[in-house]
Amino acid sequence: MKLFNTMTRTKEEFIPLEEGKVKMYVCGPTVYNLIHIGNARPMIVFDTVRRYFQYKGYDVNFVSNFTDVDDKIIKRAIEEGVSADEISKRYIEECRKDMDGMNILPATKNPLATEEICGMVEMIQQLIDKGYAYEKNGTVYFRTRQFKEYGKLSHKNLDDLRSGNRTLLVSGEDEKEDPLDFVLWKPKKEGEPAWESPWSDGRPGWHIECSVMSKKYLGEQIDIHAGGEDLVFPHHENEIAQSEAANGKTFAKYWMHNAFLNIDNHKMSKSLGNFRTVREISEQYDLQVLRFFMLSAHYRSPLNFSADLMEASKNGLERIVNAAENLKYLGENAKTSAMSEEEKAALARTDEYVKAFEKAMDDDFNTADAIASVFDLVKYCNTTAGEESSAEFAGALLAVLEKLCDVLGLIVVKEAQMLDGDIEALIEERQAARKAKDFARADAIRDELAAKGIILEDTREGVKWKRA
Numbered sequence: 001m002k003l004f005n006t007m008t009r010t011k012e013e014f015i016p017l018e019e020g021k022v023k024m025y026v027c028g029p030t031v032y033n034l035i036h037i038g039n040a041r042p043m044i045v046f047d048t049v050r051r052y053f054q055y056k057g058y059d060v061n062f063v064s065n066f067t068d069v070d071d072k073i074i075k076r077a078i079e080e081g082v083s084a085d086e087i088s089k090r091y092i093e094e095c096r097k098d099m100d101g102m103n104i105l106p107a108t109k110n111p112l113a114t115e116e117i118c119g120m121v122e123m124i125q126q127l128i129d130k131g132y133a134y135e136k137n138g139t140v141y142f143r144t145r146q147f148k149e150y151g152k153l154s155h156k157n158l159d160d161l162r163s164g165n166r167t168l169l170v171s172g173e174d175e176k177e178d179p180l181d182f183v184l185w186k187p188k189k190e191g192e193p194a195w196e197s198p199w200s201d202g203r204p205g206w207h208i209e210c211s212v213m214s215k216k217y218l219g220e221q222i223d224i225h226a227g228g229e230d231l232v233f234p235h236h237e238n239e240i241a242q243s244e245a246a247n248g249k250t251f252a253k254y255w256m257h258n259a260f261l262n263i264d265n266h267k268m269s270k271s272l273g274n275f276r277t278v279r280e281i282s283e284q285y286d287l288q289v290l291r292f293f294m295l296s297a298h299y300r301s302p303l304n305f306s307a308d309l310m311e312a313s314k315n316g317l318e319r320i321v322n323a324a325e326n327l328k329y330l331g332e333n334a335k336t337s338a339m340s341e342e343e344k345a346a347l348a349r350t351d352e353y354v355k356a357f358e359k360a361m362d363d364d365f366n367t368a369d370a371i372a373s374v375f376d377l378v379k380y381c382n383t384t385a386g387e388e389s390s391a392e393f394a395g396a397l398l399a400v401l402e403k404l405c406d407v408l409g410l411i412v413v414k415e416a417q418m419l420d421g422d423i424e425a426l427i428e429e430r431q432a433a434r435k436a437k438d439f440a441r442a443d444a445i446r447d448e449l450a451a452k453g454i455i456l457e458d459t460r461e462g463v464k465w466k467r468a
Contacts (some may be wrong), residue, residue, distance in 0.1 A: 001361045004300060006232060006255040007153055011364055017253060018221050018306070022053050023218040027210055027227040030067040032076045034277040035098055037305060038261050044291050045258045045299040046226045047104045050408055052361050059401045063217045064211060065106045066092050068114050069203055074192055075213065081447035084193050093366040098278040101287035103409045111213040117195045120204040123246050124184045132245040135173040138187035140198030144180040147241040153255060154233035182238055184208050191358045207238035212318060225252035227257055260298040264306050285310060291319045295367040295408055304340055317410065323378040324401055324412035330385055331394035343393040346384050350400045353377040357404050367408065374404050423454055427463050
């Protein structure tokens with residue numbers, strides 16, 4: 001299996017630090033609003049990478065944070081007249097709903113920055129003790145030039161940055177020893193959340209958060225660090241400087257970054273009015289369609305979002321789902337149960353499609369080619385299975401198709417939805433149980449409906465329900 005390493009700018013053979021295990025960290029969203037489709041791309045891409053590692057038999061420790069303290073969160077809180085904590089909790093919950101809709105596997109751990117402040121203070125002190133950081137009037141800065149390999153990920157030259165790049169210059173630059181130095185800790189401002197530290201009551205800089213959370217949950221060295229290409233510089237570059245200066249070890253063996261997502265060939269921005277949230281997309285399409293769309297191009301290729309391409313993705317996904325539903329129907333209505341010798345030989349021929357799929361995924365997770373091999377398998381299933389097929393054969397073909405689609409996170413056979421009448425009957429039974437003070441039965445019915453994706457809401461007008 002080969003993957004493209006941003007650090008070396010080459011495809012490299014994947015060799016884990018520990019045999020059979022993968023330690024993977026993906027930078028998560030800053031939770032101040034509903035996630036947009038630009039956030040969705042790395043979520044879907046690196047969830048698929050994780051799924052393929054698991055398919056290959058690896059034990060994957062997958063950590064992805066929520067940045068729950070940030071200027072944008074504080075600004076939103078002030079606008080609404082609520083606490084920053086209330087904003088972050090609200091949008092973490094909303095983010096999880098969208099992730100569930102996109103069929104993103106739960107992370108091994110989703111650390112919150114606000115719960116890891118002690119570790120951040122500890123690492124900052126360590127950097128000060130080693131001469132990599134210094135304090136001025138309650139602010140702690142990282143001495144960028146002290147870390148001799150700074151720029152190795154982004155391939156940027158420090159002197160070029162000094163003369164031409166102003167993005168590193170922040171308020172208080174006069175206090176810095178060098179304009180390239182960046183903030184590790186900043187003192188609080190009026191109305192902002194703050195934590196105690198040896199330097200000031202304040203909060204951590206963004207970059208130190210991921211260095212600390214990665215170390216705590218994955219160790220000082222990890223296999224893969226990933227995120228959008230906009231994070232290469234300065235975020236990931238700064239993470240490397242902090243982590244390697246503090247720990248004295250190579251931070252991550254492989255760095256993976258997905259390319260940008262454009263909308264109708266324009267960069268997504270609120271000023272252009274083309275800002276699209278995942279929630280808005282879910283009102284027009286099943287989010288499985290969005291997932292299929294995101295995987296229809298290689299993750300390192302820029303991707304253009306448009307109505308035409310989403311319709312094409314919808315149609316493409318329907319072809320796969322229809323084939324799966326047909327195989328399920330054939331299996332349930334077959335006249336014979338056991339496979340014939342001819343069917344066994346036909347099933348064996350699906351190996352070539354599985355191998356083509358694996359070849360694509362082994363080549364830097366080429367999901368576009370992997371999907372092409374799934375379509376080839378669909379065509380084979382449609383022409384090979386029919387009304388005379390045995391239940392075992394139809395079921396075996398469906399299992400192959402589901403196995404490959406599961407790697408892509410595509411659900412091709414959905415559980416049968418409860419009929420409205422059945423839902424209403426259970427609700428009536430629950431109401432009768434409550435009237436009889438049989439609350440155990442009433443709760444059991446609520447749980448049964450919840451397990452089938454039915455959400456109940458008790459209102460003054462009676463019980464209302466909706467599908468999740």
